[in-house]
Amino acid sequence: MVQLPPLADIEDLEVRLDRTFTDVESPRIEALLDDVSAMVRLVAGKTWVDPEDPTQVIAPDIVRVIVLRAAGRYINNPGGFSSESAGDYSYQRNGLDARGGLYLTDEEMGWLKKVAGRLGLWHQPLTRNDLWSSRGVFLEDSFGFELFPVGDPYDC
DSSP: OOOOOOSSOHHHHHHHHTOOOOTTTHHHHHHHHHHHHHHHHHHHTOOOBOSSOTTSBOOOHHHHHHHHHHHHHHHHOTTOOSEEETTTTEEEOOSGGGGOSSOOOHHHHHHHHHHTTOOOOOOOOOOOSOEEETTEEEEEOTTSSOEEEESOTTOO
């Protein structure tokens, strides 16, 4: 199986975080971008690589933005802390960001699904053999002999 390229570059992340990664940090950051890219591909159900050249990324810009946001969250706050103190050290985790580690927000997953064309499923209610009138809906009994009203006849 071919290793897919990350959906964002380390240089893009350096610009977003306003810092340069050292030679020691770079392999870890590249692995982080690979991990986030794998999560994004899983949610979207797309690889976003050129079928002719699988080393070329052909993802929409929002995909790169999402990868960089998730990677930046992890770098800035790998433990998912929402508050921290210095004297007699204490910390707190709560809410969505309490998970720590890598994650995509609900908003980001929604963007991914939208850009990938995966808008989800829904059900369409169907009626069969229902008779409509100005006085409401009528259904047949299980033997097909008698009609009986369903719901409020004046709620039409």
